[in-house]
Amino acid sequence: MNKVKIVVVEDEIIIADNICEALTDLGYDVAEPAITYSEALETIEEFKPDLAMLDIQLSGKKDGIDLAEIINEK
Numbered sequence: 001m002n003k004v005k006i007v008v009v010e011d012e013i014i015i016a017d018n019i020c021e022a023l024t025d026l027g028y029d030v031a032e033p034a035i036t037y038s039e040a041l042e043t044i045e046e047f048k049p050d051l052a053m054l055d056i057q058l059s060g061k062k063d064g065i066d067l068a069e070i071i072n073e074k
Contacts, residue, residue, distance in 0.1 A: 002018055003027060003028060003029040004028050004029065004050045005028070005029045005031070005048065005049040005050050005051070006023055006028050006029070006030050006031070006038055006049055006050065006051045006052070006053065007030075007031045007034065007040070007047055007049040007051075007052045008020050008023070008030065008031075008033045008052075008053045008057070009033070009034045009035075009040040009043075009052065009053065009054045009055055009064060009067065010033055010034075010035065010053075010055045011036070011055060011058045012055075012057045013027060013033070013035060013063050016033035016035065016056070017033065017064075018057075019033070019053065020032075020033055021032060028047055031043050031049065034067075036058060036059070036060055037060055037061075037062035037063070037066065038068055040052075040054075041067070041070065043062060043069065049059040051052070052067075054068055056061045057067055
């Protein structure tokens with residue numbers, strides 16, 4: 001059985017790394033964390049995850065809610 005692929009979008013890198021490490025320890029296939037809206041879009045297109053964990057308040061104009069809307073459209 002294939003591992004579940006997860007993308008973590010979190011603008012605080014220490015938190016993102018901790019989440020990714022915990023998920024990897026649990027046996028998930030985790031992409032490098034994305035810290036911005038545009039980086040998240042690129043990672044999602046490239047990695048094709050089964051699940052995305054999104055920080056709602058990302059730094060920049062677009063946030064996690066905007067990202068969730070784009071993911072749901074696709």
